[in-house]
Amino acid sequence: MRRADAESLASVDADPRLISAQTPLIDVRAPVEFAQGALPGAVNLPLMNDDERHQVGIAYKAQGQAAAIALGERLVSGAVKAARVNAWRDYVAQHPDAVIYCFRGGLRSQIAQAWLAEAGVTRPRIDGGWKALRQALTARIDTAAEQPMLIIGGLTGCAKTVLINRLESGVDLEGFARHKGSAFGRMPEPPPSQIDFEHTLAKRLLTLSGPLVVEDESRQVGSVNVPLAFWHAMEKAPRMRIEMPLDWRLAQLIQDYIIDLERAYAQRLGPGEGWQRMQTQLENSLLRLKKRLGDARLQRLQRMQALAFAAHERGDRQAHEAWLAPLLTEYYDPLYRYHLKRQQEAGAIELHVGDWESVLAAAQQWQAEHAAGVAERSRSGMAQPLA
Numbered sequence: 001m002r003r004a005d006a007e008s009l010a011s012v013d014a015d016p017r018l019i020s021a022q023t024p025l026i027d028v029r030a031p032v033e034f035a036q037g038a039l040p041g042a043v044n045l046p047l048m049n050d051d052e053r054h055q056v057g058i059a060y061k062a063q064g065q066a067a068a069i070a071l072g073e074r075l076v077s078g079a080v081k082a083a084r085v086n087a088w089r090d091y092v093a094q095h096p097d098a099v100i101y102c103f104r105g106g107l108r109s110q111i112a113q114a115w116l117a118e119a120g121v122t123r124p125r126i127d128g129g130w131k132a133l134r135q136a137l138t139a140r141i142d143t144a145a146e147q148p149m150l151i152i153g154g155l156t157g158c159a160k161t162v163l164i165n166r167l168e169s170g171v172d173l174e175g176f177a178r179h180k181g182s183a184f185g186r187m188p189e190p191p192p193s194q195i196d197f198e199h200t201l202a203k204r205l206l207t208l209s210g211p212l213v214v215e216d217e218s219r220q221v222g223s224v225n226v227p228l229a230f231w232h233a234m235e236k237a238p239r240m241r242i243e244m245p246l247d248w249r250l251a252q253l254i255q256d257y258i259i260d261l262e263r264a265y266a267q268r269l270g271p272g273e274g275w276q277r278m279q280t281q282l283e284n285s286l287l288r289l290k291k292r293l294g295d296a297r298l299q300r301l302q303r304m305q306a307l308a309f310a311a312h313e314r315g316d317r318q319a320h321e322a323w324l325a326p327l328l329t330e331y332y333d334p335l336y337r338y339h340l341k342r343q344q345e346a347g348a349i350e351l352h353v354g355d356w357e358s359v360l361a362a363a364q365q366w367q368a369e370h371a372a373g374v375a376e377r378s379r380s381g382m383a384q385p386l387a
Contacts, residue, residue: 009110009113009114009125010113010122010124010125011105011124011125011126011127012099012124012125012126012127013126013127014105014126014127014128014129014132014133014135014136015133015136016133016136016137016140016202016206017206018099018126018133019039019040019041019133019137019199019202019203019206020203020206020207022040022041023041023097023098023099024041024043024091024095024097024098024099025039025041025042025043025098025099025100025101025126026042026043026045026088026091026092026098026099026100026101026112026123027039027042027043027044027045027046027101027102027130028045028046028047028100028101028102028108028109028112029044029046029047029102029103029108029130030046030048030049030050030052030053031044031046031049031050032050032053033053033103034046035193036193036195037134037193037194037195037196037198037199038130038195038196038199039101039130039133039134039137039199040199040200040203042101043091045084045087045088045091046084047076047084047102047108047111047112048072048075048076048108052072052075052076055071055075056068056071056072056075059071065107069107081115084115085115085116085118085119088100088112088115088116088121089116089119089121092116092121092123098123099123099124099125099126100112100113100123100124100125100126101125101126101129101130101133102125102129102130103129103130103131104128104129104130104131104132105125105126105127105128105129105132106129109125109126109129110125112125113125134195134199137198137199137202137203138198138202138227140202140205140206141198141201141202141205141227141229141230142227142229142230144205144208144212144230144233145229145230145232145233146233147208147209147210147211147212147374148210148211148212148370148373148374149211149212149213149214149233149234149237150211150212150213150214150237150238150239150240150351150363150366150367151213151214151215151216151234151237151238151239151240152164152213152214152215152216152239152240152241152242152359152363153215153216153239153240153241153242153340154216154241154242154243154244154359155242155243155244155249155328155332155333155336156182156249156253156328156332156333156336157244157248157249157250157252157253157328158242158243158244158249158252158356159242159244159252159356160215160216160242161174161175161180161215163242163356163359163360163363164213164214164215166360167213167360167363167364167367168367169208169210169211169212169213169367169371170213170214171201171204171205171208171212171213171214172204172215173201173214173215173217173221173226174215174217174221174222176192176197176200176201176204177191177192177197177221177222177223177224178190178191178192178222179191179221179222179223179224180256180257181215181217181218181221181222182332183285183286183288183289184257184282184285184286185222186222186281186285187261187264188261188264188265188268188277191222191223191224192224193224194224194225197224198227201227201230209374210370210371210374211366211367211370211371211374213363213366213367214234214237216234216239217234219231238348238349238350238351239343239348239349239350239351240350240351240352240353240359240362240363240366241340241350241352241353241359242354242355242356242359243353243354243355244355244356246325246328246329249328250321250324250325250328253320253324253328254317254318254320254321254324257282257324258278258282258312258317258320259317261278261281261282262274262275262278265277265278275313279309282305283302283305286298286301286302286305286323286327287302289331292331293331297330300326301323301326301327304322304323304326305320305323307319307322308320308322308323351366
């Protein structure tokens with residue numbers, strides 16, 4: 001695995017604009033590294049597979065870099081090397097502006113560049129690699145905590161996420177986490193790693209230099225955590241609250257947690273398997289609330305849920321109201337009101353309370369006013385964001 005000349009080893013800065021510009025990226029790290037967290041827009045075309053990387057790592061620790069490189073040359077040679085170079089060439093043929101990276105922008109990405117150069121293809125690598133660009137992305141999340149921020153709250157079923165996504169400055173944490181933020185919030189798609197969640201959040205924040213609107217969430221959303229500085233900013237931000245009647249909320253929940261969930265599973269697994277997976281997920285979600293609901297209430301809701309599934313199979317999806325309504329009124333609504341009381345006692349500022357449409361209008365007005373304020377401060381050279 002010899003190095004090429006300096007000209008073929010050109011590099012570009014670890015600039016977040018690579019991400020906001022959706023630059024195609026070739027990640028030459030091993031699959032296990034890629035699974036732990038990649039850069040947005042990257043495809044994993046590794047220099048070494050997991051086993052080869054493991055063997056080379058052992059040789060490096062025991063015998064040093066020269067021995068590790070020599071072992072790598074033996075492991076990745078002949079037809080194996082040709083296949084990997086061809087994979088890079090094919091990708092570059094489809095994405096001529098692709099950029100290469102490894103963990104630190106060092107030996108692995110330089111080797112990939114050298115092999116591509118030998119095949120007549122010249123592409124740059126990211127200087128500092130994954131690590132440097134990750135640092136830039138996490139720094140963007142920290143600086144976003146200083147921007148004006150508005151939190152949208154409300155009882156379960158108030159379509160808060162829908163409202164967030166109607167706003168130009170909306171930041172959909174649940175979408176990035178692939179989870180709806182409750183015991184019933186799991187989605188058919190596998191959850192992201194913590195690193196991938198942070199990178200997706202940072203990518204969104206790269207497009208938003210002004211005010212931010214975020215849903216009222218706990219710090220943990222599904223299997224991931226909101227970065228601490230951003231979470232602290234959420235805790236301190238002013239709020240708006242949606243209030244909608246129970247029947248409206250039930251309709252939203254049936255659409256979101258029943259109809260859309262069944263459709264999503266059916267698209268992935270087929271109608272029969274999709275139906276079973278949806279049913280199993282909802283049964284398990286209810287069971288996870290056993291400690292909070294108590295045995296008697298859980299058993300009552302389980303009976304209602306089973307009857308609703310039977311009616312659903314006959315075409316009556318509205319039958320789910322029978323178990324969703326008491327779940328809201330007896331569990332989720334009291335839990336949210338306790339959470340709201342705690343916020344109010346802590347001095348939370350509520351700018352507006354109203355129905356879905358009025359909160360949307362109020363949030364749009366807040367967004368416009370703060371965007372104008374940020375623009376004015378930018379023109380006048382004032383560094384601090386609007387409070």
